[in-house]
Amino acid sequence: MTNGMTHFDQDGQAHMVDVAGKSETQRIAKASGNIKMSPGTLELIASGTAKKGDVLGIARIAAIQASKRTAELIPLCHPLYLTHVAVEFHLDHESSTVECIATAETFGRTGVEIEAMTAVSIALLTIYDMCKAVDRGMEINRLRLLEKQGGRSGHWQAA
Numbered sequence: 001m002t003n004g005m006t007h008f009d010q011d012g013q014a015h016m017v018d019v020a021g022k023s024e025t026q027r028i029a030k031a032s033g034n035i036k037m038s039p040g041t042l043e044l045i046a047s048g049t050a051k052k053g054d055v056l057g058i059a060r061i062a063a064i065q066a067s068k069r070t071a072e073l074i075p076l077c078h079p080l081y082l083t084h085v086a087v088e089f090h091l092d093h094e095s096s097t098v099e100c101i102a103t104a105e106t107f108g109r110t111g112v113e114i115e116a117m118t119a120v121s122i123a124l125l126t127i128y129d130m131c132k133a134v135d136r137g138m139e140i141n142r143l144r145l146l147e148k149q150g151g152r153s154g155h156w157q158a159a
Contacts, residue, residue, distance in 0.1 A: 025107070027112050028147075028149040029116040029148045033142050035128060040135070041131050059123040067085045085103070113148050120143055124140045145158060
């Protein structure tokens, strides 16, 4: 391990972390991010009248699907058996944003932080894709880990 970076060996070469010696524990991670848009676009989403259909419903399914495929997208992630993935959306009309919060859970030897963050990323990209015809200026912001539980490092929560 080089400078605490677990995905590098003694020679600085990238490698997949060996988790064989770790204990299987319940692992939970929660991540969030948001997408800012014009008030009119937010109204289309809120009313369910976007041309492509139920934007948040489709974004939720995309997020869950993406969380299950994280190891295919992030080269050094371990494939995980997810026991639960939840995705929620909060519409803020004052700031004209949609916030996505995803929670991923597993019982295993490695955490699910990247799976939760991947879920949020893909949910927000799906919202962009479904609404880009009416608002190409949407901005995806503040993708971050909110909380993780389980494993050797225990419980961590963002300030």
